[in-house]
Amino acid sequence: MTTITAPAETGHDHGRCVDGALGRAEALCASRGARLTAIRRQVLELVWSGHRPRGAYAILDDMAVEGKRVAPLTVYRALDFLVEQGLVHRIESLNAYIGCPDPDHAHPGQFLVCRECGNAIELNDARVSAAIDACARDQGFTVDRTTVEVRGLCTTCRNSLA
Amino acid sequence: MTTITAPAETGHDHGRCVDGALGRAEALCASRGARLTAIRRQVLELVWSGHRPRGAYAILDDMAVEGKRVAPLTVYRALDFLVEQGLVHRIESLNAYIGCPDPDHAHPGQFLVCRECGNAIELNDARVSAAIDACARDQGFTVDRTTVEVRGLCTTCRNSLA
DNA sequence: AGCGTTATGTAACTATATAACAACGATGAG
């Protein structure tokens, strides 16, 4: 079974989308006793500024624009926290971060990243996970963390290029 | 079906292992009319110095030690060539490169990377590929390239830690 | 208030990767 969470192509109210993510983050952190401080919240919001992975230094610049000039380390610390809490995923092949639409359930990230528009669709396919786990088991390998990233062309971009 | 290529834990004659890789590279490049120049050959050899992913700058240092001092760009260019020819894979989660034991057949890399010893085992599991392809198809996503990297603990290290 | 823990600030630094342009060198056409 595949669970997909992607930006609806049309009629996507991103303001609502971001608000939802921030709300979920608040609730989650509260329930865990984790502190979603002002900086962490702002970084999370900036990560969610779109559905495309955003680099640490891009976020740094965003913050400067918003009048909050901080050091790289500050952003990295906030990102580390957010990743730890499962609120954002890191896209290894882009050195960038993206908001997780479903932070309540721990899961490995699986992403389709479009080379044209840059949007990343998060998948969560049990077959993929199962196949990877089976391979690891065959090798006697204990899994900490898996990275699945697919680079290519999304439907929208393929159509608009045609 | 899973095809595995890993360093034999015991009795692994690495000299032979590297020679084999270089031989295959020569043959492959010759058959394609691609030029395996001295630099490219040396970089390939250095990538193959072990079965763990090696960073571009580590290779740069290796070359300096061997008396061939070059600029980063030179190494990156050689690596780009080698990746293009399928002779080495890039491990995104480590910003590092590893030799491919089976360059003759195009394939996405799938890796188990041990957090202790750093060794990377290349898998090539059809179920994993199939599951990913199916997901992409479901989304109308055209695949260019897939990255599958599993971080964890290999059998040997788990046993020796026990 | 006092104390330990967690979060943030500051600065310098290391690591990874690319840009722009010049020069070299193998190969093939004339």
Place this chain on the structure above:
DNA sequence: CTCATCGTTGTTATATAGTTACATAACGCT
């Protein structure tokens, strides 16, 4: 053989990504 061409390498500078070490501040508990 010579020249033109194209791919490869050299050189320098720069962009991007991430970390180390240490100081300070805020919170949360007793």
